[in-house]
Amino acid sequence: MKDERPEGAEKPRRRRLPSDERRREFVTRAVEFFAEEGFESSTRGLAKRLGVTQPLLYRYFPSKEDLIHEVYETVYVNRWQPEWATLIGDRSRPLADRLNEFYNAYTDVIFNREWMRIYLFSGLKGVDINRRYMQLVRHRILEPIVIEARAEAGLPEAVPRDDEVEFAWVMHGGIFYYGVRDLIYESCVSADKRQVIADAVAAFLHGLALKRG
Structure with a gap:
């Protein structure tokens, strides 16, 4: 489909979410990602899937283990x-x-x-x-x-x-x-x-x- 924005117009920016909402979004997408790709996949791959930088992901989850813990809590404990x-x-x-x-x-x-x-x-x-x-x-x-x-x-x-x-x-x-x-x-x-x-x-x-x- 042809992009009908005027030449030189900026692309719409990703909507800035509140911190808690962004964190929940990351966990939800991580659940989908790990269910498809398994746990050998890197946080770099997850960040790419999310459309964010790896440093931003690490701001919310300092390590892959921290993210996996959140996935466990979401998928197993909270259910x-x-x-x-x-x-x-x-x-x-x-x-x-x-x-x-x-x-x-x-x-x-x-x-x-x-x-x-x-x-x-x-x-x-x-x-x-x-x-x-x-x-x-x-x-x-x-x-x-x-x-x-x-x-x-x-x-x-x-x-x-x-x-x-x-x-x-x-x-x-x-x-x-x-x-x-x-x-x-x-x-x-x-x-x-x-x-x-x-x-x-x-x-x-x-x-x-x-x-x-």
Whole structure:
């Protein structure tokens, strides 16, 4: 398309954003960038994508690690819903019902292409995003689930044993990998996510009961 500005006219300048808004914009674009390019990509490449200078980017994020930390907070920590903890611990309802509702809500958040790609890229390149998130999953999801399973079975609510948590990982990992196969590998998977979750929850609770004998 022909540029119809009068000869010699200046190009429109990039709109100057308030500092906080510019910072949020940089993080949002960094999420998109790392999801596409992975973590071996340089901040120079990100600055080019943003249309700003690398020194300007460093004014907001003194290092690549600082920027990655913000990406982690944005994509993983800030998407955690506080009501999920209340849901898991609501003993007025059977645990199976609670887990089904939780995992349907949880996967509505994490079954996102950017979320998945950043998680997988971080593991491949030694970035600690996925290790940190796995600790969050253990403390906020799996250990509470094991405690609730103990309570429902009439057992003491002791600190969850590692073997119990590993058993919960099997359920959680299976649900997670369903999303990976769908969003990353684009393989043929069941279109009924609710049924996949229901089957995983039922298998976990039945297997846990057998395990305890």
